[in-house]
Amino acid sequence: MRGAAWAETAAISAAALLAALGVFGGFVALRGLNPLDVYAALVAGGFGSWFSLEETLTQAAPIMLTALCTALPARAGLLVIGGEGALVVGGVATVLAGVNLGGLPPPLALALMCLAGALGGGLWVGVAGALRHWRGVNETIATLLLNYIAIAVMNHLVAGPIRDFGQVLKPASWAIGERLMIGTIPATGIHWGLVFGIVACVVTWVLMRHTIVGFAVDVVGGNVRAAQIVGLPIGAIVLATTVLGGAAAGLAGAIEVVAVHGFASSSLVVGYGYAGILVAFLARQNPLAVIAVAVLLGGITASGGLLQRRFGLPDAATLVLEGLLFIALLAANTLYGRWRRA
Amino acid sequence: MNGELGAWGAMIAVVGGAIRVSTPYLYVSLGETLTEKSGRVNLGLEGTLVMGAMSGYAIAYLTGSPWLGVLVAGAIGAGFGLLHAVVCSLPRVNDIAVGIALFLFGTGLAFFLGKPYIQPSAPRLHHLALGWWSASPQIRVALEINALFVAGIVLALALRFILAGTRWGLVVRTVGDNADAARALGYSLRGVRTLATMAGGFLAGVGGSFLSLYYPGTWNEGLSSGQGLMAIALVIFARWNPIHCFWVSLLFGAATALGPALQSIGYTSNYYLFNAAPYVLTLGLLVWSSSPRHALLGAPSELTISK
Numbered sequence: 001m002r003g004a005a006w007a008e009t010a011a012i013s014a015a016a017l018l019a020a021l022g023v024f025g026g027f028v029a030l031r032g033l034n035p036l037d038v039y040a041a042l043v044a045g046g047f048g049s050w051f052s053l054e055e056t057l058t059q060a061a062p063i064m065l066t067a068l069c070t071a072l073p074a075r076a077g078l079l080v081i082g083g084e085g086a087l088v089v090g091g092v093a094t095v096l097a098g099v100n101l102g103g104l105p106p107p108l109a110l111a112l113m114c115l116a117g118a119l120g121g122g123l124w125v126g127v128a129g130a131l132r133h134w135r136g137v138n139e140t141i142a143t144l145l146l147n148y149i150a151i152a153v154m155n156h157l158v159a160g161p162i163r164d165f166g167q168v169l170k171p172a173s174w175a176i177g178e179r180l181m182i183g184t185i186p187a188t189g190i191h192w193g194l195v196f197g198i199v200a201c202v203v204t205w206v207l208m209r210h211t212i213v214g215f216a217v218d219v220v221g222g223n224v225r226a227a228q229i230v231g232l233p234i235g236a237i238v239l240a241t242t243v244l245g246g247a248a249a250g251l252a253g254a255i256e257v258v259a260v261h262g263f264a265s266s267s268l269v270v271g272y273g274y275a276g277i278l279v280a281f282l283a284r285q286n287p288l289a290v291i292a293v294a295v296l297l298g299g300i301t302a303s304g305g306l307l308q309r310r311f312g313l314p315d316a317a318t319l320v321l322e323g324l325l326f327i328a329l330l331a332a333n334t335l336y337g338r339w340r341r342a
Numbered sequence: 343m344n345g346e347l348g349a350w351g352a353m354i355a356v357v358g359g360a361i362r363v364s365t366p367y368l369y370v371s372l373g374e375t376l377t378e379k380s381g382r383v384n385l386g387l388e389g390t391l392v393m394g395a396m397s398g399y400a401i402a403y404l405t406g407s408p409w410l411g412v413l414v415a416g417a418i419g420a421g422f423g424l425l426h427a428v429v430c431s432l433p434r435v436n437d438i439a440v441g442i443a444l445f446l447f448g449t450g451l452a453f454f455l456g457k458p459y460i461q462p463s464a465p466r467l468h469h470l471a472l473g474w475w476s477a478s479p480q481i482r483v484a485l486e487i488n489a490l491f492v493a494g495i496v497l498a499l500a501l502r503f504i505l506a507g508t509r510w511g512l513v514v515r516t517v518g519d520n521a522d523a524a525r526a527l528g529y530s531l532r533g534v535r536t537l538a539t540m541a542g543g544f545l546a547g548v549g550g551s552f553l554s555l556y557y558p559g560t561w562n563e564g565l566s567s568g569q570g571l572m573a574i575a576l577v578i579f580a581r582w583n584p585i586h587c588f589w590v591s592l593l594f595g596a597a598t599a600l601g602p603a604l605q606s607i608g609y610t611s612n613y614y615l616f617n618a619a620p621y622v623l624t625l626g627l628l629v630w631s632s633s634p635r636h637a638l639l640g641a642p643s644e645l646t647i648s649k
Contacts, residue, residue, distance in 0.1 A: 079436075081442060131632075133634070134634055135629050135633070136632040138632070140385070141385075141575050141578075141628065142625060145575065145628075148571075148618070149618050149621045149625070152617045153618060155614040155617070159613070159614050277442060277446075278443075278446070314454050316457070322450065323446045323447025323448070323451065327425075327429060327440070330429060330440050331432060334435055336434065
């Protein structure tokens with residue numbers, strides 16, 4: 001029945017996407033725009049040319065990683081939404097590693113910097129996992145609060161302790177230097193973060209689908225009582241999924257630093273973490289599907305500029321579409337199992 | 343401003359700030375208390391708050407009447423509550439996830455529709471000057487109290503009475519504590535939860551209009567910094583008791599006012615770190631009030647966050 005299950009998921013997700021697009025069309029129609037023109041611009045802005053495709057894939061790279069921050073713990077039954085904070089912590093950790101390891105040969109320094117970013121994000125979200133297991137603290141609210149704390153701590157650091165006073169436009173941290181920046185994939189304008197994102201999703205998929213560990217995680221997520229009875233180490237599993245999820249988002253922050261900005265600043269806080277939640281839900285927490293859905297979301301985000309230039313729509317238009325998509329998708333969950341025997 | 347009162351000045355600023363800043367917390371937490379008492383969590387109140395702030399400001403600007411703005415903000419909040427309730431009443435839909443979706447949708451929609459209202463200035467709500475007896479300007483400023491704050495206190499008392507002492511309150515609590523019993527008694531779970539979520543959304547919308555129409559008293563995209571989310575955590579610490587909601591809101595207001603108060607007496611270092619104070623406080627209180635062994639004390643048993 002796997003084929004039928006797959007077809008059901010595809011049909012229901014497509015229906016949700018169409019419903020969201022329909023309501024969004026109504027929105028722009030209220031502004032006196034022709035919805036069909038706006039749809040055409042959405043496609044053109046996201047996928048219409050090589051240039052826009054490059055932009056789409058560049059946007060998709062961090063979203064793949066932050067989506068794993070929600071998708072991985074979700075398999076153990078947790079609803080984690082701390083990708084935004086883990087990304088920020090990962091970015092700051094990467095900068096701190098970079099300015100201290102600048103003397104090492106660049107490949108080694110870069111590897112350690114990315115490791116620092118992943119470790120920072122992993123520990124950050126791991127705190128919520130530990131609080132969940134040993135104190136019974138709701139992980140959804142805890143990770144949301146950790147997002148705000150991470151941003152406040154970063155603002156504090158870039159406003160003083162690690163501030164580069166040469167940057168005058170807005171407070172930013174010391175730069176890691178041109179030598180430690182990784183470039184783009186040859187013959188494209190896409191940075192290497194895309195490769196990191198795809199590899200992370202595939203590795204996670206293999207781990208979850210084809211190993212005993214992944215099976216144990218699914219048991220904990222499916223039925224905690226059953227997991228207790230067969231003696232699974234629930235605490236370790238909860239901790240591991242949150243740490244790994246946070247590490248993925250932390251890696252996204254590391255990549256934003258080494259491939260895009262070169263320093264930490266409020267430019268890291270652009271909603272990749274929240275887009276990741278939506279992607280994880282759209283992909284039904286399946287790491288392989290995350291790749292495709294992140295590209296779709298990246299396309300919507302990338303087309304925001306074109307919507308703004310061509311129709312004068314505020315840049316939040318893409319946020320509205322994403323929100324509608326999220327609601328439609330959750331409502332569509334109710335359709336599962338109506339036409340198919342379990 | 344001036345340093346002659348020194349630490350006292352900071353204290354007064356914190357108290358005054360607490361009163362000013364606590365009002366949105368109070369409204370959102372009272373609304374969420376009512377919603378959660380009916381057995382459902384609305385995590386989307388942050389989005390409702392921002393929508394309320396935007397719509398209240400826009401209406402006040404367009405009509406010249408801030409109180410009409412407050413009312414419309416509440417109505418739009420109720421609309422968001424209705425949307426949440428309708429989507430959640432479908433089978434196999436998780437109310438926490440819907441809340442996250444509405445949080446993102448509400449903020450996105452507010453930024454989308456609110457773009458034209460960032461520049462113009464709307465009439466603000468007036469305050470009651472309760473510090474007329476004092477010669478100190480700081481105390482006078484600290485005791486400028488908005489009518490919504492007073493109304494919030496009355497509301498907390500009223501909600502406490504309704505939940506504890508009336509037939510309606512009993513119905514809401516039955517639906518939230520034992521859905522099977524409520525169904526057996528012939529009450530509509532869907533109806534009660536829809537009304538409770540709409541009322542909660544109304545209050546969150548009003549709380550949002552306070553942000554844009556009184557303090558800070560402007561509309562922009564950085565207006566709310568998670569007050570709606572903190573208010574939801576606050577409800578857990580207040581043990582779903584409206585009176586406790588009031589005291590905890592004041593505490594949160596004080597934590598939020600700490601950074602600006604210290605800045606006003608010239609202590610500016612670590613300003614951004616003090617901005618983290620309310621979130622750290624919330625997390626700390628959450629850790630303190632949770633327990634690994636049993637569900638949260640006083641929690642409605644049908645609630646998904648306490649299981």
